[in-house]
Amino acid sequence: MSTTTTATTGKLWGGGKSPFNVEYGKLMMWYFLMSDAFTFGAFLISYGTIRFSTNGWPDPNEVFRSFPFAPEGVHAPLVFVSIMTFILIISSVTMVLAVHAGHKMDKKGVVRNLIWTIIGGLAFLGCQAWEWTHLFHEGAWWGSNPFLNADGTASSTNFTNYFFTITGFHGFHVFSGVVINIVMLIMTLMDKFEQRGHYLMIEKAGLYWHFVDLVWVFVFTCFYLL
Amino acid sequence: MSHSTTHETHGNGTSEIKKVTIILTVLTIVELALGFWMIGMEHDGLRNAIKGAIVILMLAKAFYIVGYFMHLKHEIRNMIMTIVVPLALFVWFIIAFLYDGNSFRNLRNTYDPHYREQSTIKVEKKEHGAATHGAGEKPAENKGAVESKH
Numbered sequence: 001m002s003t004t005t006t007a008t009t010g011k012l013w014g015g016g017k018s019p020f021n022v023e024y025g026k027l028m029m030w031y032f033l034m035s036d037a038f039t040f041g042a043f044l045i046s047y048g049t050i051r052f053s054t055n056g057w058p059d060p061n062e063v064f065r066s067f068p069f070a071p072e073g074v075h076a077p078l079v080f081v082s083i084m085t086f087i088l089i090i091s092s093v094t095m096v097l098a099v100h101a102g103h104k105m106d107k108k109g110v111v112r113n114l115i116w117t118i119i120g121g122l123a124f125l126g127c128q129a130w131e132w133t134h135l136f137h138e139g140a141w142w143g144s145n146p147f148l149n150a151d152g153t154a155s156s157t158n159f160t161n162y163f164f165t166i167t168g169f170h171g172f173h174v175f176s177g178v179v180i181n182i183v184m185l186i187m188t189l190m191d192k193f194e195q196r197g198h199y200l201m202i203e204k205a206g207l208y209w210h211f212v213d214l215v216w217v218f219v220f221t222c223f224y225l226l
Numbered sequence: 227m228s229h230s231t232t233h234e235t236h237g238n239g240t241s242e243i244k245k246v247t248i249i250l251t252v253l254t255i256v257e258l259a260l261g262f263w264m265i266g267m268e269h270d271g272l273r274n275a276i277k278g279a280i281v282i283l284m285l286a287k288a289f290y291i292v293g294y295f296m297h298l299k300h301e302i303r304n305m306i307m308t309i310v311v312p313l314a315l316f317v318w319f320i321i322a323f324l325y326d327g328n329s330f331r332n333l334r335n336t337y338d339p340h341y342r343e344q345s346t347i348k349v350e351k352k353e354h355g356a357a358t359h360g361a362g363e364k365p366a367e368n369k370g371a372v373e374s375k376h
Contacts, residue, residue, distance in 0.1 A: 020305035027305070030298075034309055041316055045323045052327030055335070055345035061265045077265060082258050089254065093247045096295050100239060152348040210295045214288055221284040225261045226277050 029204045033211045036173075040215050043169065044222055047162040056149030058159050060224050063140075063147050068130055081224045084127045085216065088174075091120025092213040095181075099206040102199025107188060110202060114185045117209065121178035128171050132164070140164075163223060170212070170219050177212045180205050246294040250287055257283050 020027060051057055061077035070076060094116040101109025139146035145160040184205045193199045260276050260283075267273050293299035298306055334341045 020302050020308075022301065022305065030305075030309055034312060037313060041319065045316075045319050048320070049323040049327035052324050053330040053334070055331065055342075078258055078261050082254070085254055086251075089247075089250050092291065092295055093243065096243050097240075100243065148349060148351050149345075152351075153345050154347070154349045207296055210291055213295075214291045217284055217287050217291065221257070221280060225257060225264075225280050 023200060026200065026204055026207070029207050033207060036211065037215075040166075040169070040218070043162075043166050044218060047166065047222065050158050050162065054156065054158065056151050056153045056155060058145070058147040058155050059150035060226075062150070063135075063159075064131070064224055066134055078224065080127070080131065081220060084124055084131075085220050087120050087124045087127065088213050088216050091117045091124070092210055094120065095206045095209045099199075099203050102193070102202040105194075105199070107191075107194060110188050110193075110199060111185065114181055114188065114202075118178055118181050118185065121174055121181065121209075125171060125174055125178065128167065128174075132167075135160075166219055167223070170215055173212045173215065177205075177209045180208060242294060246290050249290055253283050253287050253290075257287075 018024070018027070064081060065075045065077040067074060067076045067080050094113045098110050098113035098117060101107075101113060135141075140160045140163075142161055142164050143157050145155055145157045147155060147159065149155045184202055187193065187201065188199075193201060257280055260280050264273060264276050267276075298309065
């Protein structure tokens with residue numbers, strides 16, 4: 001018995017050094033992201049439930065088939081959204097590189113990669129703004145769905161309501177992420193992190209940015225592919 | 227200060243980032259290829275199998291983003307558990323809610339003849355651009371008008 005007690009006292013945290021070996025802010029960012037995952041999960045599961053409870057549903061390849069500057073009537077399903085997906089993946093990669101440069105105290109690398117990440121985020125937001133505008137001009141909005149179900153029957157407004165709510169909520173996260181990254185860029189340029197002696201703040205911003213990318217993986221799959 | 231002590235357990239750095247980037251790109255391309263393959267396909271077993279494959283690829287992508295980009299794989303096991311174990315609730319959420327949705331559809335198809343009939347009547351697709359915000363605002367009424375002609 002004595003061996004088990006010593007073993008547990010050794011494993012339990014008696015205060016002092018963090019048992020998780022991460023700083024407080026980063027741990028709390030993880031817990032915030034976990035709670036945010038539940039928010040997005042609730043949205044997506046609600047979407048799935050409604051879709052499962054409905055006989056017909058619009059075909060995403062019919063709805064999302066347009067492309068900027070392409071002439072009317074061009075059918076290019078999945079093309080535009082795959083570009084958006086790659087933009088977000090690449091911006092996630094540049095964010096990792098920024099965090100990586102931060103570990104090496106490489107200010108130039110942090111600045112360069114943060115700028116690329118911000119550009120990627122803005123490009124994604126631009127794509128989304130274009131897509132929303134285009135859908136709006138086709139008559140799609142909250143409470144208005146011009147698209148028929150895939151089998152040609154009348155559709156409900158659930159499709160557009162969920163699409164605009166969930167992609168809108170995600171887009172709002174992208175926007176927040178871009179703002180956070182801009183703040184990080186300004187702080188880096190002001191040598192805040194050099195003064196602190198570490199770039200841990202970039203890491204927290206990076207966690208948020210990757211989460212935004214992660215959510216898009218799910219949103220993209222649920223709305224455009226399935 | 228804490229920088230050097232906290233982050234000894236990092237991955238292989240740039241080579242790992244490259245590797246994960248390539249994996250994510252390949253997974254996305256495969257997903258898109260499956261998506262293109264599904265276009266115009268009838269609703270049958272193959273289509274559902276492809277959808278299942280896409281979901282698996284999606285989870286693989288999520289694993290690589292969380293594990294490597296967000297670095298969770300290199301954290302201490304106890305910390306990983308405090309994040310991942312609560313998220314396991316999603317397994318129940320997804321099964322319970324989708325089952326509920328499906329059950330509601332079956333109930334409606336059994337006991338709501340109007341709903342069942344509605345979902346078998348084909349309607350005309352409105353002309354492109356005709357759905358302006360005067361006429362298109364209330365699609366439900368337009369549909370009703372179209373259906374009453376049948």
